[in-house]
Amino acid sequence: MSIDYVFFDFRDEHFSALYRAWLISHKLSANRNGKLQLSTYKAQQLDYIIKSPRAFKRACHFLSGAISSQNIPDTLYNIDGIFSKQFAKKDFLTKLLQLCRMGILELVKEDTQTLVKCLIPPPPSSTEFQSHLESQILSIKGLVTKSEPVVDQLILGA
């Protein structure tokens, strides 16, 4: 095996990470009226929140109150702080670019920001883990309209 699976973070595995970025883009890039609303940075923020159970818990608590976050199980991940690193930002951007190259997404420049547009929908949810990811994404949908610094604060746990 070429990978040391003991220390391998499966959340950043190539295909699963691409799939997550695709699904986020598909579910959240446009509002009900079809207007693009998801910036590349916001997409990265949301991806991080979904990956990190603690941040996700905080987000749920922020959006829907304590009760909604009660049943989210604790995990042993400790990745708070990694987010601030510059390469992570670029890392996510490369994922979006790879999806663009495959013709799945398109990055649309609008005013000062670059918005994500999903061209091809991902395969429909047929498994439990797909639906789980989908429901996670939908549960933090409210963050799309929040400003990026607000979401940053949420991620940092401040």
Next chain:
Amino acid sequence: MDSKPSLIISELILMGVTGTYNASFRSGLNIIRGSMDSGKSTILHMINYCLGGSNKKILYDEVTSKVRSIFLEVKLNGRTFTLERPLREQNSAVKVYSSDFANRGEVFPQFMSADPSGKMPDGWLSDFILEQLGIARVKIKESANRVDADEDRLSFRDLMKLMFLKQTDVGSDALLDFKSQAVFHKNVAVQKFVYNIHDERLAGLQTQRKLENEILKQLKQSESTLAKFLTEVGIPLDEFAFGDKIDAAKSQIHELDSATQKLKSDFEFNSKAALELRATISALRGELDSKSSQIKVAKKRIEDFAKLKSTYRIELDNIQLSKLARPFLANTPQDKTIACPLCSTELEIASQAIPEEDINAVERSVKNKIAGLDQSIKISMERIDVLQVEFSSTEKLIQQHTQIFDANNLSSISPLISLIETAEKAKVQAHIELSSLKKNLSIFRKYSETQDKINSKLTVISNLDQVIRNVESGLTGVDDIIAELRKIFAAYITLSGVQNVHSISYSKQFVPSFRNISYYDHLSGGVRTVMSIGMYMTRLAYALKHVCNIPPFLMIDTPGQNIGRKKNPDDDNTVSDPAIYETIYSQLLSIVDLANETGQECQIIVVDNDFPDILATAPGEKKYHLVKRFQKNNPTYEKGLIHDA
């Protein structure tokens, strides 16, 4: 109310620094025998000292180094008294307890002086003894011839001279102070009183009668005052009531003692049980704590397992997403970098893909881990279940034990403590009651002493009345009494074994003669010995036969003086010296027989270094009481009076 005086010594006790020495006596013949210098005579002199005599003869080293006080338990007209005198201090008070030696602590003693000029709260010892013997304290003229002769009051010491034949007096030509005419005449006067010869003394007797009556009146008055006082302060005038109450208090104290003892042992038992119970409870609590922390640990482990499981779950989700996404993203660019249209730079593609050939194995591995965790969580939960069951059963046990402990405490220990407290309080109360009763009893006894004095005084008065009656009616003449004394003495001297007994007479000075030679004029020491003992025995026999003013009591120190004790083979057995010696004892025994026949108590105490065959071979019942036998170099007997000197 003709009562004869009686004096019986019961016990002599020497109280010393390191111990006590005692000698017991009985009525009848008492013998003290032993080697020379062993303290035999000391016993007689100590008796004499307690009865008011001098301590001159008893103050020698062995005694003074060991003895502090001398006690004499004596019966005077049937009533028991204990006289206490310090050995050295002749002038100190003689303490008189109206009880036996053992119970002297229960009574207040009377303090008396041994000497007529001494000042003590309860007067002169001699007066007390005479009073108790029922003998009137008459005045004795010191000279029979001079009309203006001084008169002196009769003292018990005067009577003692007639009852104690000292070693130096046996056979002495100075017997009864013959060499000092004034004292000799007084002794004669005393003997006249003893034999109730009251020639020209009627007036004196009547004066005495009046005086005694006056004293009686005073005594009665003080008795009624005392009785009134005692009634007012609530002290019962009945000794039996005291006895019962004291017995009741003592038995109450005894009962309370055993009750508290039992309560205390119950308490000890209960508190021991309680302690054990408490130890059990605390052990159980410790167990409970340990269970609780085990449960906590197990819960924490489950929590950790759950976290790990969620983490693996996320990993598995991602692996499965990766598997799912692969066909749709199969044409992912394989380049190492990708051009960024936004920043116009080449971005490095950092993400790693699980190789196709690994993905199933990785998925299985994670699934296995999750399954393993599930198993661990299950085991831990089961462990928690078990622990929780144990926890609640321990909790239940604690509850039960605590209930028992509380119940035990409530039902036994607390009431026990209060019972013990109550019992102890009652005991203190009973002790207070007892000591107050004892105090009251002592006060009461003081009161009853007054009653006794009244009774003695009544005896004295009645005896005086008798004497006065006799004198008035001229019933008992001097000649009759002298004749009776002569008769007794004649019988004695005839039986004594002395040869040529004839022409026996008794002078009006109470001096016997035979062969027409008076006692004082006989040359033979042996004859004087026999006669002197005869004079004392005559008096004793007379006292047993007639009413007179002396108790039937006699102490003789070494009666065998001047009489040869060694038998010669050619001796005539009936007239030899040893036979005379034996006869002295046989005559002493006849006097004891006479007392027994007339139903009277008499006491003869003889000290001797020899021992007559008649006592050693006395058939049947023992005829004498051996008070002491001192013998040096024989461990069976004490070596002397102070046996550890």
